[in-house]
Amino acid sequence: MAQVEQAVIPEDELASELAPAPFADVVWLFVRIGLTSFGGGLSAWLYREVVGARRWMKDEDFLGALTMSQVLPGANVINLSIYVGHRLHGGVGAAAALAALLLPPMVVVIFIAMLFQHVGNVPWLHNFLEGIAAAAMGMTIAMGLRSGRRALANGRWSFGVIAAVFVAIGVLRWPLVPVVLVLTAIALVFARKKRTIE
Amino acid sequence: MNESRITLYLQLIGVFAPLSxxxxxxxxxxxxxxxxxxxDVFHWVTQAQFVDLFAISRAAPGPGALFTTLIGWHVGGWMGALVASLSLFVPSSILAYAVARMWNRHGDxxxxxxxxxxxxxxxxxxxxxxxxxxLSSSSGGISIWVIALVAAALFMKFDKxxxxxxxxxxGVVQALVRAWL
Known part of the structure; x- marks a missing residue:
């Protein structure tokens, strides 16, 4: 999200007219993004291509969909791809975008895992991968802190919800379903009033 | 397809579809x-395998959600990968599709x-x-936490x-630290 905010393109560079988006081009774009996006940042890439370079969608349309994809359950970029696909080519477009984004990297990731299994139980390789996983978790922490900053902008009650979720799920390992349901109900009460901007 | 395979697929669906x-x-x-x-519950993977598969899913291209594909593959081959992936992707995607259609009507x-x-x-x-x-279930010691926090600071500071x-x-740092300590 923050990456996207920085990548906003000046208005005068945006054509008022949208360009046509041929079906094959849409599918190919999603294949390319799925296969080259190491370590995340997929939403920002979609934005640059779909809104910036190709002018298939309007800025506000895309950013609205980005918000929606973050609120809904499911991986953000998957929800976003469904919206973009649907916008450009209806239901078939949504299904095609999803398949194009997921199927090629699915096959690739399994082949990498097979290769890893073949190489066997090499300690340094395990340690190397563990280091990668730790840095990827750093990326996750950074994302969590960013969303926390956004949450606190809506009121200090957010901190209580964040802490309650963290302790219940992360530390106490309570089951996800009831915790999320109860805390969502509580959060909905607090979120009733929009906080005036100070 | 024998019964234990079907049981496994049903278990995969039972775990991943609600999580979706x-x-x-x-x-x-x-x-x-x-x-x-x-x-802990189904013993599909050991702790070490879990961490390895997680790292592989991060190192490979594509959405991080492909981690689920790897768990399914590890325990049930290609078919297990497909079942686990569909279980995780389909429910949330149907919801996203329905919301995408409503979005323009109710977004404001x-x-x-x-x-x-x-x-x-x-x-x-x-x-x-x-x-x-x-991080707390990793066997990598204190250096894992240091790497994660340094990386977090780095990714916070440099967006792009x-x-x-x-x-x-x-990965190199962790391999060297474990080799020498």
């Missing part, structure tokens, strides 16, 4: 629960932004809990850097 609709804030938020189910209503405001702190708590669960070099350096 609970993964607020992206796939990160359900990692703690995936860990519990696949290591007050109740919509209320739901949005309520879910942001939940997403945040779940994301951080997921990171904590993975390519994460790949950082991930690679982190």
């Amino acid at each position: 609709l609970l993964s607020f804030g992206g796939g990160q938020s359900i990692i703690a629960d995936i860990h519990k189910q696949s290591v 209503k007050p109740w919509f932004s209320q739901i949005q405001r309520a879910l942001i702190p939940l997403a945040c708590g779940l994301i951080l809990a997921g990171a904590y669960a993975v 850097i390519n994460p790949l070099p950082t991930l690679f350096v982190a």
Whole structure:
């Protein structure tokens, strides 16, 4: 999200007219993004291509969909791809975008895992991968802190919800379903009033 | 297809399909629960395998949610990979599709932004809990925490850097630390 905010393109560079988006081009774009996006940042890439370079969608349309994809359950970029696909080519477009984004990297990731299994139980390789996983978790922490900053902008009650979720799920390992349901109900009460901007 | 295979597929669906609709804030938020189910409850993978598969899914291209594909593949081959993936992707995708259709009609209503405001702190708590669960269950020692926190600071500060070099350096550092200490 923050990456996207920085990548906003000046208005005068945006054509008022949208360009046509041929079906094959849409599918190919999603294949390319799925296969080259190491370590995340997929939403920002979609934005640059779909809104910036190709002018298939309007800025506000895309950013609205980005918000929606973050609120809904499911991986953000998957929800976003469904919206973009649907916008450009209806239901078939949504299904095609999803398949194009997921199927090629699915096959690739399994082949990498097979290769890893073949190489066997090499300690340094395990340690190397563990280091990668730790840095990827750093990326996750950074994302969590960013969303926390956004949450606190809506009121200090957010901190209580964040802490309650963290302790219940992360530390106490309570089951996800009831915790999320109860805390969502509580959060909905607090979120009733929009906080005036100070 | 024998009975144990069918049981396995049903178990995969039973674990991942409900999580699909609970993964607020992206796939990160359900990692703690995936860990519990696949290591502690069903013993699909060991702790070390869990960490390895997680790292592979991060090092490979594509959405991080492909971690689920690997768990399915590990325990049930290509078919297991497909079943686990569809279980995780389909329910949330159907919901996203329905919302995408409604979006233009209701996006400006007050109740919509209320739901949005309520879910942001939940997403945040779940994301951080997921990171904590993975890090605290790692066998990599204190250096794992140092790497994660340094990387977090780096990614916070530099929005647009390519994460790949950082991930690679982190892997090398951890391998060297474990070799010498």
